[in-house]
Amino acid sequence: MIRCDQVSKRYAESGDVLNHLSLEIAAGEMVFLTGHSGAGKSTLLKLIACLERPSRGQLLVDGRNIGRLTPRQIPHHRRQVGMIFQDYRLLMDRSVFDNVALPLVVAGLGSQEVARRVRAALNQVGLLNREKAHPLALSGGEQQRVGIARAIVGRPPLLVADEPTGNLDPQLAREVMALFARFNQVGVTLLIASHDLALISSLPYRTLTLDRGRLVADTHAPKFTASDASLSV
Amino acid sequence: MPRPSPRRWFRNWLALHHQEARSSLARLRGRPLPTLMTVLMIGIALALPGTLYVLTRNLAVLGDGWEHTAAISVFLKTEVKAEQAQALARRLAGRQDLESVILIPPEQALQELRAETGFAEAVEQLETNPLPYVLSLRPMTYLDDVAGLEGLREALSALPETDLVRMDTLWVQRFQGIIKVGERAALVLASALAAGVLLVIGNTIRLEIENCRQEIVIMETVGATRGFIRRPFLWLGLWFGGLGGLMAWFLIALARWLMQAPVSQLAALYQADFVLVGLGPAAQVVLLGGSLVLGLLGSWISVARHLAAIEPE
Numbered sequence: 001m002i003r004c005d006q007v008s009k010r011y012a013e014s015g016d017v018l019n020h021l022s023l024e025i026a027a028g029e030m031v032f033l034t035g036h037s038g039a040g041k042s043t044l045l046k047l048i049a050c051l052e053r054p055s056r057g058q059l060l061v062d063g064r065n066i067g068r069l070t071p072r073q074i075p076h077h078r079r080q081v082g083m084i085f086q087d088y089r090l091l092m093d094r095s096v097f098d099n100v101a102l103p104l105v106v107a108g109l110g111s112q113e114v115a116r117r118v119r120a121a122l123n124q125v126g127l128l129n130r131e132k133a134h135p136l137a138l139s140g141g142e143q144q145r146v147g148i149a150r151a152i153v154g155r156p157p158l159l160v161a162d163e164p165t166g167n168l169d170p171q172l173a174r175e176v177m178a179l180f181a182r183f184n185q186v187g188v189t190l191l192i193a194s195h196d197l198a199l200i201s202s203l204p205y206r207t208l209t210l211d212r213g214r215l216v217a218d219t220h221a222p223k224f225t226a227s228d229a230s231l232s233v
Numbered sequence: 234m235p236r237p238s239p240r241r242w243f244r245n246w247l248a249l250h251h252q253e254a255r256s257s258l259a260r261l262r263g264r265p266l267p268t269l270m271t272v273l274m275i276g277i278a279l280a281l282p283g284t285l286y287v288l289t290r291n292l293a294v295l296g297d298g299w300e301h302t303a304a305i306s307v308f309l310k311t312e313v314k315a316e317q318a319q320a321l322a323r324r325l326a327g328r329q330d331l332e333s334v335i336l337i338p339p340e341q342a343l344q345e346l347r348a349e350t351g352f353a354e355a356v357e358q359l360e361t362n363p364l365p366y367v368l369s370l371r372p373m374t375y376l377d378d379v380a381g382l383e384g385l386r387e388a389l390s391a392l393p394e395t396d397l398v399r400m401d402t403l404w405v406q407r408f409q410g411i412i413k414v415g416e417r418a419a420l421v422l423a424s425a426l427a428a429g430v431l432l433v434i435g436n437t438i439r440l441e442i443e444n445c446r447q448e449i450v451i452m453e454t455v456g457a458t459r460g461f462i463r464r465p466f467l468w469l470g471l472w473f474g475g476l477g478g479l480m481a482w483f484l485i486a487l488a489r490w491l492m493q494a495p496v497s498q499l500a501a502l503y504q505a506d507f508v509l510v511g512l513g514p515a516a517q518v519v520l521l522g523g524s525l526v527l528g529l530l531g532s533w534i535s536v537a538r539h540l541a542a543i544e545p546e
Contacts, residue, residue: 051454051544071459079456089451106457108245150455 001027001158001189002048007057008213009043017043019213020057025191027157030184032200033193035210041193044210045160048191049081050074062157079107082151086163088143090135096122096146097131103154121153125179141172148179152188159183161192165199173199250464257468261476271437271473276480278430279524282423283485287512289415294510296408307368307389308397318366321394325368330385332371339364365396427527434473434531438466442539449543459540466536467529474528478521485512 002025009018018040025031033041046052047059050066059066062080069077090099100121104114122128125145135143144164151159161180165173173196180190194200200207209217261268309318315338322336342364347356372385382400389398442449449462489509500507512520 049454075453075456075458075461077456078454083454089454091448091451102452103455105249106452106455106461108242108249110241110245111248154456 001025001029001062002191003058003060004044005058005060007047007054007059009040009047009052010055017213018047018054021210021213021215022057023208023215023218025189027189028184028187030180030190030205031192032203032205032207033191033210034195034197034200034207035216037195038212039210040213041195041210042162045083045162045191045193048158048160049083050077075106079103079154080156080158082154082156082159084144084147084151084159084161084164086166088135088147090143090146090150092135094134095131096127096133096135096138099135099146100131100149100153102150107154117153118149121149124152124182125149140167141175144168144172144176145179148176152183157187158189158191161190161194163194164192165194165196170199177203250468253464253468254471257465258472260465260469261472268476271433272476272480274433275430275473275477275524275527276484278426278433279423279477279481279520280484280488282419282426283481283512283516283520284488285415285419285422286516287485287489287510289412289419290513291509292408292415293412295507296405296412304400305370305372305386305389306399307370307392307395308399309366309368309394310396311363311365313366313394315366317394318368321392322368325370330373330381332373335369337367337369339366342367427523430474430477430524430527431531431534434470434528435535437473438470438532438535439539441466441469442536442543446543449540453544462540463536466540467532470528470530470532470535471525472528474524474526474531475521477528478524481524482512482517482520 002023004021004023007018007021008016010016017038021040021044033044035041043052047054047066048061050061050069054067061077064073064077066077091102097118100118101114104117109117119128119131122131125148127142127145127149130138130142135146138146144167148164151161159180164180165176168176177199180192184190207217207219208215209219309321313321318336318338322334325331326334339362343356343359343362346364347353370389372382386398386400389395452462489511493509496507496509
């Protein structure tokens with residue numbers, strides 16, 4: 001699903017954020033990405049969603065070469081990658097329904113199809129009864145779930161999340177992770193950047209560790225199986 | 234995410250435009266005062282050349298009586314008698330280059346002098362009628378055929394009965410020249426102010442884009458195309474242009490209405506009845522169509538310049 005081959009990203013002001021990074025994530029995997037702040041986690045996620053372009057190296061996402069996408073292809077690529085942010089990035093002047101509908105509306109779907117899918121997505125994150133509410137009226141955990149609903153509403157094969165639990169208490173964080181695990185069970189590939197090592201180490205998933213733009217550790221799923229995990233909250 | 238079929242896509246596209254048109258109008262209504270200021274600015278800029286154009290149109294209407302042909306007056310010698318004058322009139326009426334020939338006898342001329350001018354008392358003093366027979370001619374040739382008219386004048390002067398030929402073409406030509414200058418000035422002014430309107434709309438749209446920066450970033454993140462993000466701003470520009478055009482139309486109509494009463498009074502002093510004409514259908518289409526085009530163009534330029542600068546992160 002994701003193949004990074006000697007990828008570097010250099011910013012004029014901060015130098016190399018990613019430094020000859022190579023890694024591979026197969027379709028259907030759920031992978032954590034960890035490391036200190038500034039290690040390049042967010043940058044890698046942005047490259048995958050083509051919010052940025054690699055400076056060097058080749059990055060393939062679902063067979064598409066990110067460095068070679070034409071401006072016309074970029075929006076279509078972004079629709080295939082659900083993005084979830086630490087700060088949720090919701091439109092505060094629009095209802096929950098309209099926020100979740102955004103990816104479908106920009107893709108040009110009809111209003112009936114939009115309504116059907118938005119309700120399905122809200123149902124999955126347990127916010128079906130809040131569709132008319134405005135984001136400001138929701139708690140942080142609920143706002144993050146709106147953000148997740150928006151990411152999955154277009155049924156992308158790949159979800160990338162940048163510190164999705166960074167602003168949530170441990171209980172809510174576990175709930176969000178359980179939600180991700182459920183998406184993963186139906187075949188969605190997930191890449192989750194987080195520095196919450198306590199949470200990550202308690203979960204049976206592969207973990208990639210970045211340090212100053214390089215891959216320094218790649219721990220595969222621990223010995224215990226998913227059924228042992230404490231995610232069945 | 235599946236792509237809809239072309240037909241469905243087109244239907245959705247239309248629905249989206251409809252919704253965008255309405256929501257951008259609602260956005261304008263949400264801030265009535267700044268919107269009114271912008272619309273007024275555009276309206277005044279477009280009303281200036283429009284008013285100048287209306288002015289030249291009215292001058293042209295005023296000059297309509299002499300617009301195409303010149304009237305020629307041939308004063309016959311005083312010794313020419315009625316029969317001779319009538320015979321000459323019949324002869325001239327047979328000429329190909331004359332449209333009409335009217336013979337004005339001295340008695341009729343004197344009567345008109347008495348009735349229409351302030352010389353009634355002076356006329357009473359006269360013992361004999363000093364006026365000659367006059368032939369009032371309308372040539373076939375048009376005003377701009379200077380050589381043809383000159384030839385006609387020479388032919389008329391050469392007649393033995395003729396005392397004097399008067400042909401007032403020069404001032405009519407000058408008048409037409411003035412109208413042409415006015416029309417050109419309206420065009421030049423319109424071009425300059427159209428550029429001003431483009432800047433006003435472009436700047437307003439730039440501010441709108443700045444206000445929506447966060448929203449634009451989120452839309453780009455979830456896969457909105459450039460066209461999708463551009464659309465509401467283009468609609469906004471269309472609304473500004475269209476409303477500005479309507480405002481200009483209203484201002485021109487208002488100016489005409491305000492001018493009608495004094496113009497009527499002035500015309501009454503010349504025993505005339507003059508109703509001011511407005512823009513006319515063609516110019517109304519140009520005004521409203523042009524303002525829509527300006528709105529779209531202004532926002533397009535602004536969007537092209539400023540949207541490119543907004544990238545996610």
